[in-house]
Amino acid sequence: MTFPPRATITGTGSHLPEEVLTNARLEQMVDTSDEWILSRTGIRERRIAASDEAASDLGTRAACHALEAAGVDSRDVDVIICATITPDMPSPATACFIQHKLGADRAWAFDISAACSGFVYGMEIARSMIAAGSARRVLLIGTEVLSRIVDYRDRSTCILFGDGAGAVVMEPARDPRYGVLASRMYADGSGWEMINVPGGGSRTPASERSVRERMHFFRMQGRNLFKFVVRVMPDMVRELLAESDRSIDDIRIIIPHQVNYRIFKAAAERLGIPTDRIFMNLDRVGNTTAASVPIALDEVVRDRRLDPGDFVLFLGFGAGLTWGSMLVRWGR
Numbered sequence: 420m421t422f423p424p425r426a427t428i429t430g431t432g433s434h435l436p437e438e439v440l441t442n443a444r445l446e447q448m449v450d451t452s453d454e455w456i457l458s459r460t461g462i463r464e465r466r467i468a469a470s471d472e473a474a475s476d477l478g479t480r481a482a483c484h485a486l487e488a489a490g491v492d493s494r495d496v497d498v499i500i501c502a503t504i505t506p507d508m509p510s511p512a513t514a515c516f517i518q519h520k521l522g523a524d525r526a527w528a529f530d531i532s533a534a535c536s537g538f539v540y541g542m543e544i545a546r547s548m549i550a551a552g553s554a555r556r557v558l559l560i561g562t563e564v565l566s567r568i569v570d571y572r573d574r575s576t577c578i579l580f581g582d583g584a585g586a587v588v589m590e591p592a593r594d595p596r597y598g599v600l601a602s603r604m605y606a607d608g609s610g611w612e613m614i615n616v617p618g619g620g621s622r623t624p625a626s627e628r629s630v631r632e633r634m635h636f637f638r639m640q641g642r643n644l645f646k647f648v649v650r651v652m653p654d655m656v657r658e659l660l661a662e663s664d665r666s667i668d669d670i671r672i673i674i675p676h677q678v679n680y681r682i683f684k685a686a687a688e689r690l691g692i693p694t695d696r697i698f699m700n701l702d703r704v705g706n707t708t709a710a711s712v713p714i715a716l717d718e719v720v721r722d723r724r725l726d727p728g729d730f731v732l733f734l735g736f737g738a739g740l741t742w743g744s745m746l747v748r749w750g751r
């Protein structure tokens with residue numbers, strides 16, 4: 420092992436609720452059409468959690484799959500990090516519920532709130548802890564029950580979001596050629612108004628007014644966010660490639676936060692790559708915020724689209740505004 424140790428992903432897992440919310444069903448709820456949703460976003464359906472399921476329930480299932488894939492016993496996990504904007508409750512952390520359900524007695528546990536960048540931010544925290552020697556086995560989960568904060572009267576947002584969870588185990592790489600090669604994280608709080616849930620925090624606690632004014636649901640400036648992502652996505656890719664002395668042709672697959680087919684098409688054009696080098700499953704799962712990157716990664720791994728030695732690029736962007744990228748050479 421090299422020093423400082425290089426972190427790598429040793430197991431992936433995901434869990435999607437059974438209930439499917441199709442565009443046809445949304446047509447009965449708001450003034451929209453399957454044709455509009457498909458052509459503007461690329462989304463056909465999303466999954467919706469059962470009414471008795473919370474973020475920790477989905478997250479625990481995804482975590483079990485990831486631990487199994489990594490061959491790691493829950494009692495050997497050092498830290499559990501949960502990225503979510505739909506925690507089971509404001510306090511305690513959803514990571515603590517997951518820790519308890521897994522019986523991960525030795526692990527300390529906390530949540531991070533970075534919306535759609537939450538998972539990539541979490542990978543950077545895990546990488547730093549492993550490099551610092553303060554943790555050997557990090558269980559990182561992205562889990563969301565966004566259907567609880569989506570306004571099903573607002574056609575501009577309710578068509579986008581779905582529920583689900585994904586997880587990875589990160590450990591020091593046995594082979595120093597593998598693991599995280601480069602990463603870059605960003606935030607710009609001046610863009611907070613582009614997407615937020617205004618009610619329920621210390622600025623506007625829950626009240627009759629906050630409920631009446633639907634302040635506990637997502638509010639979004641879709642067009643501005645669209646422009647933001649189209650701009651930062653190719654910039655992040657170029658920056659990481661330059662930093663790690665790689666070319667776009669070295670990258671086997673780009674796994675971005677699943678946001679909009681048209682955004683990915685524009686980014687692929689700007690990068691001069693075919694659109695299929697950017698992984699997409701948003702047609703079937705929609706935008707699952709912090710869960711979207713690990714759900715996508717697990718699908719890529721299960722489809723055997725990554726071999727040891729392949730380069731894979733992760734991209735997150737969303738509320739905050741926050742954005743971040745990570746280049747990983749796949750392998751243990």
Ligand code: ACO
Nearest residue numbers: 451452455459535574575578641642644645678679737738
């Ligand atoms: N069905 C039919 N018409 C609709 C719908 C709908 N579901 N939603 C909006 N429209 C209408 C609008 O009212 C508008 O009508 P108007 O021209 O008469 O005013 C028209 O369609 C165009 O609206 P735009 O908002 O300009 O549509 P756009 O092409 O930008 O698509 C979309 C909207 C899909 C939301 C797009 O802007 C987008 O994907 N933005 C990025 C959103 C995003 O990335 N969010 C998440 C990032 S952060 C996170 O994941 C937490």
